[in-house]
Amino acid sequence: MQIDTITIDPPLMLAPMAGVSNRAFRALARKQGASLCVTEMVNANALLHKSAKSYWLMELDPGETPVGIQIAGSDPEIMAAAAVEAASYGADLIDINMGCPVSKVVKNGDGSALLNDYDTAVKVVEAVVNAVKVPVTVKMRAGWDHQSITAPTLAEAFERVGAKAIGLHARTRDDQYMRPARWEYIRSVKERVSIPVIGNGDVHTPEDARRMMDETGADGVMIGRASFGDPWIFQRITHFWENGEHLLPPSALERAQMASWHVRRMVEIKGETVGIAEMRKQLAWYLKGTPGSAEYRAKCTQIKTEADAESVIAEWLHHARDESLTWS
Ligand SMILES: Cc1cc2nc3c(=O)[nH]c(=O)nc-3n(C[C@H](O)[C@H](O)[C@H](O)COP(=O)(O)O)c2cc1C
Incomplete structure (x- = not known):
C-alpha cells in the first residue's frame, strides 16, 4: 500500500x-x-x-x-x-x-x-x-x-x-x-x-x-x-x-520476556510512577488467557514499582510453565 x-x-x-x-x-x-x-x-x-x-x-x-x-x-x-x-x-x-x-x-x-x-x-x-x-x-x-x-x-x-x-x-x-x-x-x-x-x-x-x-x-x-x-x-x-499457514502462539517464556521488556521501556520513558501505573492494565493483558491467570492479573492492579511488575511476571511464568498454555 x-x-x-x-x-x-x-x-x-x-x-x-x-x-x-x-x-x-x-x-x-x-x-x-x-x-x-x-x-x-x-x-x-x-x-x-x-x-x-x-x-x-x-x-x-x-x-x-x-x-x-x-x-x-x-x-x-x-x-x-x-x-x-x-x-x-x-x-x-x-x-x-x-x-x-x-x-x-x-x-x-x-x-x-x-x-x-x-x-x-x-x-x-x-x-x-x-x-x-x-x-x-x-x-x-x-x-x-x-x-x-x-x-x-x-x-x-x-x-x-x-x-x-x-x-x-x-x-x-x-x-x-x-x-x-x-x-x-x-x-x-x-x-x-x-x-x-x-x-x-x-x-x-x-x-x-x-x-x-x-x-x-x-x-x-x-x-x-x-x-x-x-x-x-x-x-x-x-x-x-x-x-497461508498459522504461526504457533508465543510460549509462556516469550510472553514473559515481552511483558518484561514492555515494563522496562515504560519505566525508561515515563519514569517508574507513571510508567508502572500505565502498565497495570497492559501487563494484565499479557497474562490473559492462560489457565489460572486471573490471580496474577488481579495482582497487576496492585503493582507500584518495576520490581513488583517483574515479580508478578516471574510468578506467572513459574505457574504458566506448569500448565498447558492456550490463548483465550
Ligand atoms: C483504549 C482505546 C483508545 C483509543 N484511542 C484512540 C485514539 O486516540 N485515536 C483514534 O483515532 N482511535 C482511538 N481508538 C479507536 C481505535 O483506533 C480503533 O478504531 C478501535 O479500537 C476499533 O478497532 P479494533 O476493533 O481493532 O479495536 C481507541 C480505542 C481504544 C480501545
Missing part, C-alpha cells in the same frame, strides 16, 4: 489508541510487523497551549519510521498550526481524528462530532493539508449513527482537498465499542475514493484480516484491541498472508 510517497508493506497498521499506542508499544508492534504506527491522539488546542502532555505524546523513538502523529480538533486554523508542530516533531504523516466518541471531545465539536459537520470537517482537512508537506490521512468512523452514514461522502471530499488515505473504523459514534463493526461501510468508502482505504474494526485473527481485505476491497488493515498484550498478532497475520 502506498500512502503518497510512503510505502506500507505489508499493509498492516497499529491503530492509534490513547493510553496504549505510546512509544514503547509502537516499538513492539513495529518489531512484530506493523508497517505503520500512529501515536495516541494529541489535542490540537492543548498542543498550541504548550501542554507538556501533548509534547510527550508526540515523542518518537530515534529511527521510528514510518509513523503518524494523530491530532484532534475542529478549528481549521488551530489544527493547521498543530499539524505544523507535529510535522516538526518528525511525523511522516499527520492523521486527523474524526472518530473519537468520548463525550468531552464530542461536545467541543471534535472527533466524531465532525462526522455530522460536513463543512467544518472538510475545512479542517483542507487547512491541515495546506499547512504541511507530509501526507495527511483521516481516521474516521462511518457516521454518527446508522441513520447518518456520512463517511463515504466525507471521504470523497477529503480526497478532493488532498487527503492521502482514509482509515475507516466500521462503527458509528452511537455504536461506541459495543456493537460489532459493520465492514460493509468500509466497502462503501472504498467505492467512492481512489486513495487507499484502511479497514478497521473487529479484526482479531489472521483470517479476519484476510476476509476484511477480500470482502471490502480495503487496501490495508488496522488492528486495535486485538494487539493488547499480543503484539505478535502482526507477525501472525503477515505470516498467514504470505504462507
Whole structure:
C-alpha cells in the first residue's frame, strides 16, 4: 500500500489508541510487523497551549519510521498550526481524528462530532493539508449513527482537498465499542475514493484480516484491541498472508520476556510512577488467557514499582510453565 510517497508493506497498521499506542508499544508492534504506527491522539488546542502532555505524546523513538502523529480538533486554523508542530516533531504523516466518541471531545465539536459537520470537517482537512508537506490521512468512523452514514461522502471530499488515505473504523459514534463493526461501510468508502482505504474494526485473527481485505476491497488493515498484550498478532497475520499457514502462539517464556521488556521501556520513558501505573492494565493483558491467570492479573492492579511488575511476571511464568498454555 502506498500512502503518497510512503510505502506500507505489508499493509498492516497499529491503530492509534490513547493510553496504549505510546512509544514503547509502537516499538513492539513495529518489531512484530506493523508497517505503520500512529501515536495516541494529541489535542490540537492543548498542543498550541504548550501542554507538556501533548509534547510527550508526540515523542518518537530515534529511527521510528514510518509513523503518524494523530491530532484532534475542529478549528481549521488551530489544527493547521498543530499539524505544523507535529510535522516538526518528525511525523511522516499527520492523521486527523474524526472518530473519537468520548463525550468531552464530542461536545467541543471534535472527533466524531465532525462526522455530522460536513463543512467544518472538510475545512479542517483542507487547512491541515495546506499547512504541511507530509501526507495527511483521516481516521474516521462511518457516521454518527446508522441513520447518518456520512463517511463515504466525507471521504470523497477529503480526497478532493488532498487527503492521502482514509482509515475507516466500521462503527458509528452511537455504536461506541459495543456493537460489532459493520465492514460493509468500509466497502462503501472504498467505492467512492481512489486513495487507499484502511479497514478497521473487529479484526482479531489472521483470517479476519484476510476476509476484511477480500470482502471490502480495503487496501490495508488496522488492528486495535486485538494487539493488547499480543503484539505478535502482526507477525501472525503477515505470516498467514504470505504462507497461508498459522504461526504457533508465543510460549509462556516469550510472553514473559515481552511483558518484561514492555515494563522496562515504560519505566525508561515515563519514569517508574507513571510508567508502572500505565502498565497495570497492559501487563494484565499479557497474562490473559492462560489457565489460572486471573490471580496474577488481579495482582497487576496492585503493582507500584518495576520490581513488583517483574515479580508478578516471574510468578506467572513459574505457574504458566506448569500448565498447558492456550490463548483465550
Ligand atoms: C483504549 C482505546 C483508545 C483509543 N484511542 C484512540 C485514539 O486516540 N485515536 C483514534 O483515532 N482511535 C482511538 N481508538 C479507536 C481505535 O483506533 C480503533 O478504531 C478501535 O479500537 C476499533 O478497532 P479494533 O476493533 O481493532 O479495536 C481507541 C480505542 C481504544 C480501545
